[in-house]
Amino acid sequence: MSLLTRRRLLRRAALSATAAGAARTGLAGATLAGTTAVSVAGCDSPPERNTDADPDGGLRFPDNFGWGAATSAYQIEGAAKEDGRGESVWDTFSHTPGRTRNGDTGDVAADHYHRYAQDLDLMRELGLRSYRFSISWPRIQADGSGRPNQRGLDFYRRLLDGLHERGIAPMATLFHWDLPQALQDDGGWENRDTAERFADYADAVFRALGDRVPAWLTINEPKTVVQNGYIWGHHAPGHRDEAAAYLVAHHLQLAHGLAVQALRASGASGRIGPALNLHPCYPADDSAEAAAATRLYDGYENRLYLDSIFKGAYPQDVLADLGPDSRMARGVRDGDLKIISSPVDLLAVQYYTPIYVTGGGGTVRKWPTSEAEWQQIYPEGMYDILTRVTRDYGRVPITITENGLPCPDTPGPDGSIDDAGRVSFLRDHFAAAHRAVRDGVPLESYHVWSLLDNFEWAEGYDQRWGLVYVDYASQRRVLKRSAHWYREVIRRNGL
Numbered sequence: 001m002s003l004l005t006r007r008r009l010l011r012r013a014a015l016s017a018t019a020a021g022a023a024r025t026g027l028a029g030a031t032l033a034g035t036t037a038v039s040v041a042g043c044d045s046p047p048e049r050n051t052d053a054d055p056d057g058g059l060r061f062p063d064n065f066g067w068g069a070a071t072s073a074y075q076i077e078g079a080a081k082e083d084g085r086g087e088s089v090w091d092t093f094s095h096t097p098g099r100t101r102n103g104d105t106g107d108v109a110a111d112h113y114h115r116y117a118q119d120l121d122l123m124r125e126l127g128l129r130s131y132r133f134s135i136s137w138p139r140i141q142a143d144g145s146g147r148p149n150q151r152g153l154d155f156y157r158r159l160l161d162g163l164h165e166r167g168i169a170p171m172a173t174l175f176h177w178d179l180p181q182a183l184q185d186d187g188g189w190e191n192r193d194t195a196e197r198f199a200d201y202a203d204a205v206f207r208a209l210g211d212r213v214p215a216w217l218t219i220n221e222p223k224t225v226v227q228n229g230y231i232w233g234h235h236a237p238g239h240r241d242e243a244a245a246y247l248v249a250h251h252l253q254l255a256h257g258l259a260v261q262a263l264r265a266s267g268a269s270g271r272i273g274p275a276l277n278l279h280p281c282y283p284a285d286d287s288a289e290a291a292a293a294t295r296l297y298d299g300y301e302n303r304l305y306l307d308s309i310f311k312g313a314y315p316q317d318v319l320a321d322l323g324p325d326s327r328m329a330r331g332v333r334d335g336d337l338k339i340i341s342s343p344v345d346l347l348a349v350q351y352y353t354p355i356y357v358t359g360g361g362g363t364v365r366k367w368p369t370s371e372a373e374w375q376q377i378y379p380e381g382m383y384d385i386l387t388r389v390t391r392d393y394g395r396v397p398i399t400i401t402e403n404g405l406p407c408p409d410t411p412g413p414d415g416s417i418d419d420a421g422r423v424s425f426l427r428d429h430f431a432a433a434h435r436a437v438r439d440g441v442p443l444e445s446y447h448v449w450s451l452l453d454n455f456e457w458a459e460g461y462d463q464r465w466g467l468v469y470v471d472y473a474s475q476r477r478v479l480k481r482s483a484h485w486y487r488e489v490i491r492r493n494g495l
């Protein structure tokens with residue numbers, strides 16, 4: 001049995017599941033040694049710490065540092081059937097009974113499609129300098145190909161104009177998991193043609209919006225599609241087929257490279273790069289076995305995506321582990337790695353959690369978890385992953401496009417939301433990022449996940465990740481304590 005098949009700790013795996021949830025995902029057997037789960041750790045801790053203070057008591061970030069917040073289309077937009085939007089795999093998945101908590105869907109979400117102007121004002125109120133959002137492929141091409149839908153493009157142009165008017169730099173992700181269902185029906189990311197369709201879609205978007213977007217991200221977290229969508233099956237499209245999963249990984253990487261090439265060919269001037277969720281992997285103990293297992297684990301978590309883009313080769317240890325006859329190995333054609341490694345302008349890093357690997361290839365927890373039990377709270381991991389990518393892959397400019405935590409945010413009697421734990425979490429992670437900058441990491445910007453509470457995939461609306469609270473019944477927005485605190489951080493350009 002390969003190490004991979006014994007792996008258990010994957011993002012949003014059964015760890016967060018209640019017994020019912022575990023049964024739903026079919027992962028009730030997943031276990032962890034050394035677990036120290038505290039369901040809302042981080043949310044209860046006092047916000048008074050500053051782990052990396054300079055002698056003057058503050059931490060200043062570089063001038064023009066891009067303080068921002070992030071969202072994605074399916075998680076906030078709603079308006080699922082409006083203005084010619086087609087169906088995506090997440091519409092199908094969330095409407096399938098038993099797939100999401102409480103049967104939640106993104107049909108309405110935070111209704112951002114209708115309330116974007118109000119949300120833009122919130123961004124201005126926070127003082128955001130950068131906003132990272134995603135473009136919904138099925139709004140642009142209902143069936144995933146053909147002439148772009150002007151009404152879909154118009155929505156994003158209005159959003160972009162609003163950002164420019166407020167002096168906020170847009171950062172647009174082309175794909176945040178909402179694959180048009182029609183393409184899924186033709187094989188989805190298992191079908192190489194989907195990568196070509198993605199390049200066509202990207203080209204249409206570059207030509208229509210390229211004058212308004214200074215920074216593009218290609219594919220959000222390919223690894224999560226691979227692991228959660230194709231190995232564990234608790235994300236769309238809900239498959240459990242490990243052999244297919246790594247072919248999917250290759251096609252997602254190929255799609256990334258083709259989109260980079262399409263941007264260059266379009267003549268648009270924006271920068272472009274991948275958005276990767278990277279997990280620093282550490283041995284759970286001092287044994288040689290744990291060190292070896294950690295190395296391979298790191299291959300699957302990080303190098304599979306980083307090496308192919310920055311070094312033009314998949315990591316040998318991962319290829320060997322998958323085997324020469326794997327569907328992935330058979331799917332890689334001459335020239336593919338050249339496309340995948342087309343030079344990029346920036347690397348977007350999403351950091352949430354470290355992983356500790358045992359000699360047997362399993363995982364253990366070392367730190368308290370958040371409400372999302374796959375997330376161990378470990379700010380040092382931010383420093384480690386940022387310095388590591390700069391050391392191993394060169395000085396490509398880095399943006400953090402996601403970092404945050406869910407808290408059980410409930411309004412107090414006066415309606416305010418005191419998410420002190422989120423303040424503490426962000427402060428410690430900002431401090432770790434600051435230390436990385438001090439040690440030479442070319443970090444340009446930092447986007448907190450998320451601007452708004454939103455549809456957290458299989459967790460539905462149960463987990464609240466926003467700086468801004470959304471009362472889903474009324475769609476009223478309320479700035480949480482963390483939002484007020486963040487506004488001050490931005491104003492002072494530091495802690």
Ligand code: GCO
Nearest residue numbers: 072220221224277402449456
């Ligand atoms: C991801 C996505 C976001 C999530 C966030 C919290 O990383 O999974 O990019 O859509 O909502 O990470 O889990």
